Amino acid sequence: MRNAFILAVILAATTEMWAQEILPFGDVEVGMKGYGLTVVAGDEISRFEVEVVGIIDEPGVENDFIVVRAYGDAVERSGGIAQGMSGSPVYLEGKLAGALSRTALWAAEPERPLGLVTPIEPMLEILEELEQGLYSEGGFHGSLPIERVEFVEKAPTTLADGVLYVMPVSVPVIYSGFSSRALGFLREGLDFQDFSAFGYLWAFLPPWKREVAGLGSYGITRFLQTPIGGEQTPSRTLDFVPGAPVGVGLVDGDLRLGALGTVTLREGDNLVAFGHPFLFSGRSRYFLTKARIIDTFAALDAPFKLGVLEETVGGIYADRWAGIGGVVGLDPRGVDLLYHVSDHTELHTEYLRCRMVDEPRLSPLLLYIAGLEAMDRTLDRIGQGTAMVRFTIEGENMPWPFVRQNVYLSTEDIAALVPLEAALIYKILEYNEFEDPEITGVKLSVTAVDELRAVEILGLVPEKDAYAPGETVSFDLYVRTWRGEIESLHGKLTIPADVYGDYVELRAYGGPRPLESGEKPPLFESLEDLLDYLGGIPSFNTITVELFALDPMSDAIGQSLLYGVDSVSQQMGMRYVYGEDRVFIPLVREEPPRPSREPPIGEGEGQDVGSEGGG
Secondary structure (H helix, E strand, O other): OHHHHHHHHHHOOOOOOOOOOEOOHHHOOOOOEEEEEEEOOEOOEEEEEEEEEEEEOOOOOOOOEEEEEEEOHHHHHHOOOOEOOOOOEEEEOOEEEEEEEEEEEEOOOOOOOEEEEEEHHHHHHHHHHHHOOOOOOOOEEEOOOOOEEEEOOOOOOOOOOOEEEEEEOOOOEEEEOOOHHHHHHHHHEEEHHHOHHHHHHHHHOOHHHOEEEOHHHHOOOOEEEOOOOOOOOOOOOOOOOOOOEEEEEEEEEOOEEEEEEEEEEEEOOEEEEOOOOOOOOEEEEEEEEEEEEEEEEOOOOOOEEEEEEEEEEEEEEEEEOOEEEEEEOOOOOEEEEEEEEEEOOOOEEEEEEEEEEOOOOOHHHHHHHHHHHHHHHHHOOOOOEEEEEEEEEEEOOOOOOEEEEEEEEEOOOHHHHOOHHHHHHHHHHHOOOOOOOOEEEEEEEEEEEOOOOEEEEEEEEEOOOOEOOOOEEEEEEEEEEOOOOEEEEEEEEEOOOOOOOOEEEEEEEEOOOOOOOOOOOOOOOOHHHHHHHHHOOOOOOEEEEEEEEEOOOHHHHOOOOEEEEEEEEEEOOOOEEEOEEEEEEEEOOOOOOOOOOOOOOOOOOOOOOOOOOOO
């Protein structure tokens, strides 16, 4: 019924020039012959021959495949089934049967990899969606003596007899403008918990959201650097016809990042490609880009296509098990990034402009590595330094642009710190519990120097040794600039009249602080509340002197629960504040009048009582 419905949709579809007669999966038979289309080099679509040698028919459709032996000049020149060929349309008896999506090995012919074709029916469902908006055993029958099928991520070191090992034909990721260390984060991901200085923001994300997975976790193994644009590829860019190259963009502009594959089928402005997922995000908003193939290269692990991603011409709106689906001429909403970095030591300034996809799982990582690239280009070194950073995050559903300024210092790698807070707050906003901010842009402006500009807290001295509730505490705070002079700051804080306990604590510290044991986490009722709180977090160049008191619950549980009652702060310009000092101040309370120690004197006994009583 399902296949009949899909075929009915296709038969009723448009009869435009790209319409194609379909061969249902149920009609495929072992021994059928046909061909596939792909670009091996330049702008010529090459044909390769195929013969059906088996069919994998599992319950459902996720692991249904047509097993083919691919041969011919195009395959031999490529060194086999190459990364980037995924999506190549395969025709049997002149009808479109599906898309080449995986490769397979078996022990009897280890040097002759087989290809797996994703049946066309689930890919047609992706087209229908655009119109509207593992491991497995058994199920194999064919001409090869195969007993079972195993789906694996990469080729095993040894091949067991009778086992067909199935591996995805991974799409190569094409990048331009990124350095090798930015590429390292892109491959491996980013764990915010590696940067303890930003622990004050971790509470806004559950532990499983405190890292961003790299592209390597999605099974992507090939990263290829190519020039931005086609200056090294004089061939023309092909239209999105079956067998033509197609790009899935993640970043465009001064930086370029995306994946390379092949178009399977186009109906009007809609197309399907790859024959397998990209990041498997379901509904998506990637950039649909044109692409050019420079050449296809044989490699020890797997052959691959080297290409260039061209301009964005539409969007990829479906990323499903059976492939990706895009619409030509309908660009998705992206996030504009603008980085302005000035190195005041070398008197050098760089601007970097690009646009990234709006994908919550990946966007914080893309924002970070673009910022890291902007810093590395400007500083042209890895090492110590101090940076003053101002960043703005704008969104269509945000009540106002979020603006924050901070100062960072590192003795090892200042560039790695600069874009981190912006990326972390970006992720907090993306996963807030109130509404989608629909972020449209991030701007980051940096002033950096190679020297360490810092202020150390040396000591905190109150004017008196003890105070009474309700009194004002006067204090002197002594600080020293990095390798500089000692300075003193003066301030006052008031002890509440109803304060509990026998003492208060006076504390001097720099930047934000974690919640004390007697303080409840902040509660938010709206996105506006969250933005207000995040904007009010002290920056790392802020000195704060705060007064803490005991919570009345301390005696009940036998612990000292503190909470802040009053504070005063001062920013120190482009200087990072570090160190801390604490002073415990006893509280002096007025005692009530005590009763006389002498017994009352009866009337007529003749003793005088002092007006103030005894003792």
